[in-house]
Amino acid sequence: MMSDLITPSLGIMNLQQVPRKFQLSRVTPSEDLAFFIRHFWIVRWDLRGQEPYEQHVIPNPCVNLIVEPGRTAIYGPGKEKYGHYLEGQGCVFGVKFKPGGFYPFVGRAVSDMQLSPLSVRSVFDVDPLALETAMFAAEDEQGMVALMEQMIRLKLPGRDAQVTFINEIIDFINEQPDVTKVDALCDRFGVNKRTLQRLFDHYVGVSPKWVIKLARIQNAAEATDVSVKPNWSKLSMDLGYHDQSHFIKDFKSITGQTPDEYARQAQ
Template identity: 60%
Template sequence: MNGSVQKSFPGQPSMGVLNLKGSETKFRLSRYTPSDDIAFFIKHFWIVSWDLTGQEPYLQDVVPNPCVNLVIERDKTAIFGAAKGKFSYLLQGKGCVFGAKFKPGGFYPFLQQPVSELLDKPLDIDRVFDIEARDIERQLLALEHDEAMIRLAEQFIRPKLPARDDTILLIEDIIDRIKEQPDITKVDHLAECLPMHKRKLQRLFEQYVGVSPKWVIKLYRLHHAAEQADQGRVVDWLKLSLDLGYYDQSHFIKDFKTIIGETPEEYARRVGG
């Protein structure tokens, strides 16, 4: 393990954790860089822990991203594809969840079938790795230190590492373009930039990422919009919707609500309150 830790603090990109500033006292979120061999496929390990003993439960919202996650949680361990909308998790009592976030496209070499098949259909961990869900829950969640959890996770991941697939690097580059070039608002724009035929691009994303390039473009534009409000900025939603390529603000509001779970104004009031 490289030993690199990235902890989430207000003012840093939320990476899909909504209202990060308002939740900092409710749980601890840490992200760790994997060992070099594993890092070709896995973006980071993440650990969420909380102790709300004697306190009210807390509902945390998470926006999806185009990544597969291996999640180890008591009685809920599985491998999950990208969700299509906001996911809400109820934190109560005391607990811990461990995850491995694969790079976009990084899980396909393990699966060797279209990652789109994981949409709304989690995969049992023993379908890919030589470990039963209950065994890894018992072993890993009993550990007290993050580093020990990561070592154990790498022990069962490493024997199953597939050959490196350069398509993962291509997909990384494509998604970096989407994130860094806000003027890319349509799949046609993206295909022209690469250059790559639109249909080939769509097939590539279905196979490796599990969601369409159109959805990924929309997702990152709406991530950006939500983070504007998260950072306490007064947002001109009409201007922002135009900047993101929407010709009609009503379509922007509809898409924002689909992904974030509420309208821009409702979300801004909640995180600002």
């Protein structure tokens, strides 16, 4: 297993603020779990004597199991940015499943999780309070990961070929910024449009159209984080937008801000 700082941002808005406010690291899962899990992530902060801080995150097409005092649960993909309020001193541990990687554990549409998160008890037969106590009593991050891996292995399902197929599609979307329509995915992977939409609804929890939009906006946000003065016209064209107003509308629908507002906050 390997621990490192997350780079690129992986959806963390205004990434340059992170070292000043909290530490974010990830740990690669063991080989037998890597089919289902992208990585484990740990957030630690110590803001004692400082103002509270709210960190915003752009949504992603992944299910997350989050261990946090009083809020431990399994959360489906969101469609809008969300914030986490940090104050005092604390730690949160998370499991980021690969897109589609959580479906084999439950065998039900992940889109249903849009309405409410799942209890770890209902999926892994573990009391959330007992899990929190054990997790935050661990000596280090490796101990936390070992505890979580042990819990997951007890309910590990068989490998599902559809998970591999879905990740091939999403990797293609992320690697090809000129892909702007679901029809292009259907042609590339030889699948019916309705079948693809149903597959994403069940396994991923969001539509392939939304994943395409998200990939482009996240690329734009990350480019903004490292640019002093972004060229919005060029950036929108590079991301496949033929109309800058459409780009601005999509950007705000995901981040809650216009590109200019986001850039000013980043500076």
